[in-house]
Amino acid sequence: MSAFRTLAKDEYGRRGVIDTPAGQIQTPALLPVANLIGGTTPKSGGIWRYARRYLFESDSVQGIMFQTMTFLDYNLTPDNLADWREKPLKQHFEESDVEPGFSQPLFVDSGGFKLMNSTTFGQPPEEGGSENDWGIYTNPESILKLQLDYGADIIATLDFPIPQNLNQDEATERMKKSIDNAVECLQMLNDPELLDEWDVDETPSVYVAIHGHSYEDVHWYVSRFLDRANELDEAFEGFALGSLVPLSNSPDVLVDIVQGAKDAIPEERYDDIALHVFGISGRLCPLLALLGVDTFDSANYLKAARNKSFIHPETWKRTKLDQIEDWDNWCGCKACQDIHIDDMRHALLESDVKYKPIEGEHGTHFKSEYYAQIAHHNFELYSRQMQDVRDAIDNDGLLELVADFAQDKNIVEKGLKRAQLHNPELREQLADLGYEALVAGPDTETFQTKLSSFYDDIDDEQEEKRTISLKHGPNDFDILQYDSYQPPSDASVLLILPCSQEKPYSDSRTHQAVISRLKDYEDSYHKISLSGLYGPVPEAQETVEPVMSYEYVLTTADEDQVDLVANRLAAYLDRYGEQFDHILAYTTSKAYRQAIEEAFSRYGRGEMYPREPRALQLTEHFRNTNIDELVERIDTALVE
Template structure:
C-alpha cells in the first residue's frame, strides 16, 4: 500500500462493487474503510461547548462510542446561531480532541463536506467573523476542514438549484471546478493530506459527464481522488429518475483506467434509493432522514421501513442494538409528558429518546444497504434489486427508470410483476429560476392601494415553488382558511414575506421578478433581515389603517426574526404561533398552531 490515501475496488460485479478506502491520519494507516457505506450526517458545533446540542449530544455519544464513520458539513454551525468567538473555540482543537473527554476516543474516519449549499441563496452573507472570507473562501473552508480533523474532505462547491438559468449554472460549475483544482494544489503541498472528493454538478446526464471529463483531463497525474455528486437533494422524491440519470452520467465519464480507483459518493439521496444506488455503483451515501424522521417521533418498521408513530406502537419487535437496549414503555412515558427542555419523570431528557429513534432509523437504513452489499458479494445483486423493487415503498419512478434503461432488470422485473406502468416522460413545464435577482428587482409601486374588500392582513413566508399560491405551505393555509371561513376568506389579504423583497401582496405573485427569483433567508443574514423588516414597516406605516386585523404566521427562525422586528414597531401586529416549540418550518404544519391562527382570524371574519 502507498503512503497516501487511496481507494481500491476489491470485488467488481456487472452491477455494483465492493471496495476499500485506505486512509492515513498523520501518516499512520487506518483500518480499511469498506464500501459501499452509509454515513450518518451529524452536527457537533451546536453550542458553546460539548454539553449542548439537544438530540445531537446523544447521537454523537453513540456514534463515537461505536466508532461509526460519520459525515458533517463544516458550516452546520450556521443552524445554531453561534458567534465568531464560539467558532474560535471549536477551531482550537480537532473534533476528536474536543469530544475525547465527554465521549471517549473516536478513531473512525470523519468525512467533512464544505457546506457550500449553505451559501446557495445567501452569497452576500459575511462569514468573516468565522474566519471565512469571500475572496479566499476555498482556502478558508479547506483550513477549517483540516483544523476540525477531517480524514476525508469535499471541495467547496456551488450547487445548482433545479431550473437555474443556463448562464448562471455554467458560472457556478466553473467556480466549483476552479475551487476543486485549487484544493488539489493545496493538498499536494501537504505531507499528510486528507482524502479528497471533488464535487460534481450538472443540469443533465450529458452536462455532468462533461464536468467529470474536465476533472480527469486536468487531474490525470493525481493518483486517487473521489467524486461526490451534488445538486441531487432538490430532485429527490420529485424527480428520482433524474437523480439516477446524473449518477450514471458520472459513472459513464470516468476513464476505464481510473474506474477501480475512483470512489463515488452521492450527497443527500439515500433512504429508499440506497439499494438502487449501490446496485448502480455508488460507493458511499449519507443520511439526514434518520434524524428528520425521529424529530416527528417516526420509527422505521424493521421489515417494511414504513414510518410508524412511536406513541402508537405496542412493541418494538426489532433486533437492532438500539431497540434491545431501549424500553418502549419508558420512551412513550417521556413523550407523553408536557415538559420540554427539562428532565422527564424517567430521569432523562426527551432529546435522549429522540436520539434513540434516530439511531434505530439509521440502523434500518444500514440494514437495507447491507442486504445489497451481501448480494453484490454473492454476485446476486440483480435478483436482490428485483426483490427489493417489488416490495419497497416510494421507488416507483426510480424503478420505472431502471426498467427503461436496464434490459436485464426489466426482464427480471416482468416475471415478478404482471405489468409495470411506464414512467411518464412528458415532464411538466420547468420553473426557470435565477440567483441574480436583488432586493431592488421588485418593490411595491408607490401608488399601490390594498383592495377595498381586504380587511384582514395575513402574512406568511415565501416558498421555493412559484407562484407562491401553488406551494405546499400556501396551499395548506389556503385550504384551512377556505374550510373555516368559506366566502369570508375573500376579506383576507395575503401578503407573502419574501426573504429577498420583503412584503409581496398577492396581486404581484405572477410578476416576473417574483416568479423567477430563488432565495432562502438565513438567520445570520442580519442585513437582509433588517431590510425585509424595514420594507414591511414601511408598508404598514402607509396602509395599516386599511386593515382591522394584522397577523403574521411564521415559524422558521430567519423569517420570524423579520416579523419580530415588525412587532416591535407596531403594537397591534399579532405574531403567530405564540409559543412554537422550535423555530423551524416543521412547526408551520402543526394543527395546534394552525388552529390558533383560525381562532384569531375568527374574531374579525365571523362577525360579518
C-alpha cells in the same frame, strides 16, 4: 492521504475500501450526517447530543458526515466558532466529560447549499467582496482552511449547487465555477509552503463535488474536470454527486445521473475513483450500489425520529410510534433492545413536560433521549442494509437483492427499469433469476445514451417549466415602487406569512396549511408574503417574473439582509398600516420572526403568532395547535 481502492466486484456493484488516517471505510457504506457543533460546547445540541453518543458508540458507524456550515443553525457567534476551530472536532469530544470520544473517519462537505444564497459569506475583500466577522468566504481557500481546522479525513470541494429548474446559462456557469474550485483545492493541497503555513501534517482525501440534472450534464461535468485534472497531474479520490435530494422520488433521473458520472470515468481509472451521493438513504441505496455508488450520507434517520417515526424493518416505510404493535417481535436491532417502549410512549405521546426529564418505569429521561433512540434504530437499520449489500456483492447476489427491493410497483422498480435502458444485459439476467415482472420490455421506453454537448437546446417541455435565477437582487422587486398598488379597502386584517420556495407562494404547502384554515375569513384579510430577498410581496404580485424566478433563503447570519427585509416591512406598514384594524404575522422561522418583530417595533403595533412555539423550525409551522392560535385570533379580531 486517504485512498480508495476496489477489492472485489459483482457483475455491477463493487466492494472497496477507503483508507483514512482514522481507519478504513468498507464500501458500500452509509455515513450518518451528524451535527457535531450543536452549540457552544460538546454538551450542546438537544436531540443531537444523545444521537451523537449512540453514533460514537456504535460498531456499525464507519464514518460520519459533517456539514460545514451547520453551526449557523445554533446561533453561534464568530468567537464561538473560533473556539471550535482551535483544535480538531474529534479532540473536542475526546476531552469532553459528557460525550464519549469518536475515532471514526470524518467526511466534511463544503457547505455549498448554506452558502448559495448567503449575503454574509460572499467573496473576500481582496476579490471584491465585503469583510465579515466570521472570516469565512465563498472561495476554495477559506472553505478548505475551515475543513482542515475541523480535522477532516475526507473533504468535498467547494461547489455551487444547481437548484431544480435553474436557467441553463446560470447552471453552466455554476458548473464551471465548481470545476475551477475543485482544481484550486487540489493545487492548494499539493502546495508544501501553504500546508506548512497552515500547519497541516496529513492532507485529507478529496472528493470532487459535481452537479447536474441529467445524464448529459453530469457526463460533461466529469469529463471536463478529468481533462483539467489530467493536465495538472493532481490526485483526487472520488466524485461526490450533489443536488440529488429533490430527486429522491425520481429514481429514473437518479439512475441517469449516476450512470452519466460512471460512463465518463475512463475504464483504466474506474477501480480507484470512488462515487459518493449526498443525501440519499433507504431503499434506493442497493440499486445505486448496483450502478457503482460506493458511499452515501443522510440525516433521514434523525429527521424521521423527530416525527416519532421508526423505519419499518421490512417495508422501509416510516411507522409512527403510536402505530407500532407487538413491540417484542417488531425489530430486534441493537437499538431496539435498549428501548423501553412504554416509557417512550408515555414521554412522547402523553406527557406535557417540556425541557425537563420525565420519570418512567425504567428511569428518568429527557424527551430528546427517546427521539435519539428512534434515530439510533433508524440508523442501525440503514447500516444493516449496507452490510446486506456488501454480503450480496461478495456472493454475486446484488442484483437479486435489488430485485427483491423492487417488488410491489415501488420506486426501486422504476429505477431498476431505467437501469436496464442503460444496461440491456440486466433484462436477460433478471429473467433468468425469475423476475420477469421487473424486465423492461422493448416498448417500455426508447432510450439512447447521447454523449452530446451540455449546451443542447432545452426541449419544449422544459421551456414550459418555471425557471429560476440566482442573480436576482433586492432591487429587482420592491412593492413600495409600485404606484398602482393599494391594499383592498374592505380587509380589516393584514396577514403576514413568510415566503416559500415553491412559487407562487399561495400554492405552496406552507401557505396552504394556513390559508385552508381561513376560508371563512377570506374577504376579511389581506395576505402579504415576506420575501427574504424583496420584503413584502402582496398576493397579486406573486406571479411577477422577479418573484417567480428568484431563489433565496433568509438566515439570521445574513444580518444586513434581515435588516433590509425589516426596513421594507416597516416602510410598508408606515404607508398602509392604518388601513387595517389588526396586523398579524404567522411564522416559526427565527430569521423571519426577527425581521417582522423589528418592523413591528418600529411601526408601533403588530402581533406575532404562534406566540410561544415549541421550537423555531418548519415542523412547528404545520402544527395544528399553532395554526389554531392564529385562527382564533382572527376570529376574535373580526368581532371586536
